[in-house]
Amino acid sequence: MTTHTFDEQYWERHWTPGAASVMGTAPPHPYLAIELAGLPPGTALDAGCGAGAEAIWLAERGWQVTAADIAAAALSRAAERATAAGVDGRVDWVQADLSTWEPSAAFDLVLTNYAHPAIPQLAFYDRIAAWVAPGGTLLIVGHLDGHGHGHGHNGEEPPPEATVTAASITARLDPGVWEVVTAVETERTVARPDGSTKRLADVVVRARRRGTD
Ligand SMILES: C[S@@+](CC[C@H](N)C(=O)[O-])C[C@H]1O[C@@H](n2cnc3c(N)ncnc32)[C@H](O)[C@@H]1O
Incomplete structure (x- = not known):
C-alpha cells in the first residue's frame, strides 16, 4: 500500500537534487519517436514533464511546447537541460497543479x-484529453496495471493507484470524438545509473480528436 499522497510536497522531494539524479538525466521515452514521428509540429503540452526530456525532444523537432509540472525542482532541472540543448525559446515551463489548472x-x-497526481489516474487523463484541439493528438504513456504493485518510487514499482490498462484508458475515449490509433501494453528494459537494468511494463495510448476531417 502507498502511504503518502502524490501531492506537491511529495513531488518536490522526489525532484530534490540527489533524489532526482536518476530521472533527472533520463533520455526521452522511446514511444515519442514511434508515435509522433509523422506529425507536423504545432503546439504541445507535456503534462507532468518532470526533468524535461520529452519536452526538449519535441522542441528540437519544431514543436512549441508548454511543459507543466507541479514541482519547481523538476522545472528548474528541465530548464537547465533545455538551455544546454539550445531550445530555450521553444519551451514554456509552467509550474502548475494540473488537477486544477486550465x-x-x-x-x-x-x-x-x-x-x-493526487487525483485518480483516469480522471487525470480525462482532464488533459479535454485540452486537445480538434484534429489534435493525445498521447498517454502510463504504468501497466498488474505488474509488481509496490510502494511507490522508492520501491521502484509504480503504486497500484497509478497503474492503468490500455482498455481502461480507451474506454474513456468516446468513439464519436476520438479515433484510437494505438493502444498497446508493452515491456522494455532500461538501464539504471549503476549499470544494472530493470524491466518496465508500460501502457501506450495514442488517439486523434476528430473534427478536421
Ligand atoms: C514519474 S514523474 C514522470 C516525469 C516525466 N514525464 C518522465 O516521464 O520522466 C511524474 C511527474 O508528474 C508530476 N506531477 C505529479 N502530479 C502533478 C500535478 N498534479 N500537476 C502537475 N504535475 C504533476 C511530478 O512532479 C513528476 O514530475
Whole structure:
C-alpha cells in the first residue's frame, strides 16, 4: 500500500537534487519517436514533464511546447537541460497543479508520461484529453496495471493507484470524438545509473480528436 499522497510536497522531494539524479538525466521515452514521428509540429503540452526530456525532444523537432509540472525542482532541472540543448525559446515551463489548472487554449498535441497526481489516474487523463484541439493528438504513456504493485518510487514499482490498462484508458475515449490509433501494453528494459537494468511494463495510448476531417 502507498502511504503518502502524490501531492506537491511529495513531488518536490522526489525532484530534490540527489533524489532526482536518476530521472533527472533520463533520455526521452522511446514511444515519442514511434508515435509522433509523422506529425507536423504545432503546439504541445507535456503534462507532468518532470526533468524535461520529452519536452526538449519535441522542441528540437519544431514543436512549441508548454511543459507543466507541479514541482519547481523538476522545472528548474528541465530548464537547465533545455538551455544546454539550445531550445530555450521553444519551451514554456509552467509550474502548475494540473488537477486544477486550465490552459488558455487547446493544443495540437497533449502528452503525458508516467505522471500520476493526487487525483485518480483516469480522471487525470480525462482532464488533459479535454485540452486537445480538434484534429489534435493525445498521447498517454502510463504504468501497466498488474505488474509488481509496490510502494511507490522508492520501491521502484509504480503504486497500484497509478497503474492503468490500455482498455481502461480507451474506454474513456468516446468513439464519436476520438479515433484510437494505438493502444498497446508493452515491456522494455532500461538501464539504471549503476549499470544494472530493470524491466518496465508500460501502457501506450495514442488517439486523434476528430473534427478536421
Ligand atoms: C514519474 S514523474 C514522470 C516525469 C516525466 N514525464 C518522465 O516521464 O520522466 C511524474 C511527474 O508528474 C508530476 N506531477 C505529479 N502530479 C502533478 C500535478 N498534479 N500537476 C502537475 N504535475 C504533476 C511530478 O512532479 C513528476 O514530475
